[in-house]
Amino acid sequence: MTVTAGGRTDTGPRALNQDWLEWDLALGLFVVADGMGGHNAGEVASHLAVQAIREFIAQSAQNTDFT
Numbered sequence: 012m013t014v015t016a017g018g019r020t021d022t023g024p025r026a027l028n029q030d031w032l033e034w035d036l037a038l039g040l041f042v043v044a045d046g047m048g049g050h051n052a053g054e055v056a057s058h059l060a061v062q063a064i065r066e067f068i069a070q071s072a073q074n075t076d077f078t
Contacts, residue, residue, distance in 0.1 A: 018032040018034070027054060028046070029045075029047055029048075029053035029054040029056075030043070030054075030057060031058045032044070032061070033065060038065075038069060040064075042061045044057035044060045
């Protein structure tokens with residue numbers, strides 16, 4: 012089976028896109044973090060959330076005892 016992935020976000024009425032998405036086909040990881048709707052540093056929060064999830068999944072894949 013072949014899997015492909017793609018994504019797109021939209022700023023809506025805001026000037027800054029605070030959404031973040033990432034995928035890693037090797038890990039079977041697909042993550043979307045919605046921004047904070049105009050709150051300060053919403054783009055930072057969504058990026059950090061996705062980054063933390065990705066790192067956890069990557070470490071979990073290498074070690075079955077990792078929780």
